[in-house]
Amino acid sequence: MLFERLCIIGPGLIGGSIARMAKARGDIARHIVATAQSEATRARVRELGFVDEVAETPEEAVQGADCVILCIPVGAYAEVMRRIAPHLAPGSILTDVGSTKGSVVRDVLPLLPKGVHFIPGHPMAGTEFSGPDAGFATLFEGRYCILTPLEGTDPAALEKVRTLWERAGSMVETMDVATHDKVVAMVSHLPHLIAFTICGTADDLAEETREAVLKYAASGFRDFTRIAASDVAMWRDIFLNNREALLEMLARFTEDAQALGRAVRWGQAEFIEDRIRRGRRIRRGLIERNQA
Numbered sequence: 670m671l672f673e674r675l676c677i678i679g680p681g682l683i684g685g686s687i688a689r690m691a692k693a694r695g696d697i698a699r700h701i702v703a704t705a706q707s708e709a710t711r712a713r714v715r716e717l718g719f720v721d722e723v724a725e726t727p728e729e730a731v732q733g734a735d736c737v738i739l740c741i742p743v744g745a746y747a748e749v750m751r752r753i754a755p756h757l758a759p760g761s762i763l764t765d766v767g768s769t770k771g772s773v774v775r776d777v778l779p780l781l782p783k784g785v786h787f788i789p790g791h792p793m794a795g796t797e798f799s800g801p802d803a804g805f806a807t808l809f810e811g812r813y814c815i816l817t818p819l820e821g822t823d824p825a826a827l828e829k830v831r832t833l834w835e836r837a838g839s840m841v842e843t844m845d846v847a848t849h850d851k852v853v854a855m856v857s858h859l860p861h862l863i864a865f866t867i868c869g870t871a872d873d874l875a876e877e878t879r880e881a882v883l884k885y886a887a888s889g890f891r892d893f894t895r896i897a898a899s900d901v902a903m904w905r906d907i908f909l910n911n912r913e914a915l916l917e918m919l920a921r922f923t924e925d926a927q928a929l930g931r932a933v934r935w936g937q938a939e940f941i942e943d944r945i946r947r948g949r950r951i952r953r954g955l956i957e958r959n960q961a
């Protein structure tokens with residue numbers, strides 16, 4: 670058994686999937702406790718029964734836990750940390766699943782009690798759905814999980830968090846916080862920004878055209894709408910908390926998009942073909958790595 674008492678703060682898509690995975694395996698934690706901010710979610714989690722106990726408050730939930738996982742939007746970390754810090758058990762592990770890591774370290778570290786091991790993490794798995802009903806035990810199978818351990822991290826604590834994700838079926842990689850934030854800005858945050866924008870642009874079209882856009886949405890637009898269906902609070906918080914890296918990638922993207930637009934304007938077929946070929950190559954690379 671990896672942990673005696675595992676505490677999940679925020680049993681939504683990710684937290685609920687961790688809890689279901691832990692219950693299904695039976696070798697992660699002897700007792701699983703969760704808490705959510707709303708009474709409605711706490712009641713639903715009780716009903717779904719994928720944890721042993723639902724606590725009313727985060728303060729109560731972390732009592733005596735040897736591992737606490739923050740599974741809440743990254744904008745809520747500072748406030749939740751202020752509440753739980755005095756109640757974290759000495760020697761326990763605090764980890765998380767947040768999509769940004771610079772902001773998480775910024776918000777957690779100053780409030781971290783001495784003797785609590787903090788291991789930031791980010792499972793690169795998810796869907797466009799959210800809430801406790803959306804989770805499932807196999808979500809992390811075959812997906813990467815990135816850990817961004819800080820200087821002086823206790824190797825035993827790091828090993829435990831690595832084991833947790835390996836048992837969930839993930840491939841675990843470690844990297845520094847800044848590299849993580851740049852990589853996810855490119856592979857996740859920028860694509861979401863583009864998807865929200867495309868849907869907004871389509872929505873701005875005159876009523877008649879918009880109807881036609883929705884009616885004939887071919888797979889291109891349809892794929893963007895799937896990404897754009899994501900949770901509002903989560904994505905607001907990601908954009909606001911990975912600002913520098915996201916803006917850097919957006920600037921590069923804008924330049925490249927303009928270059929392609931220019932090639933279209935001037936009829937530069939070769940340039941256009943080259944861009945399409947690159948896209949096809951990248952897609953093939955993903956398929957070969959089993960990440961498609």
Ligand code: NAP
Pocket residue numbers: 678679680681682683684704705706707708710711740741742743745749766767768769791792793794795796797798799800801803900903907
């Ligand atoms: P979710 O399904 O919306 O669940 C969020 C959970 O956090 C809910 O239980 C919610 O409780 C709770 N919560 C929200 N605001 C809170 C607050 N201010 N204080 C305390 N609890 C709060 O979200 P998710 O998709 O699992 O995402 C959770 C984290 O995982 C985020 O940091 C996200 O960046 C990261 N992540 C997401 C994905 C993805 O694809 N979805 C992938 C990797 C990482 P209530 O229901 O009561 O509000």
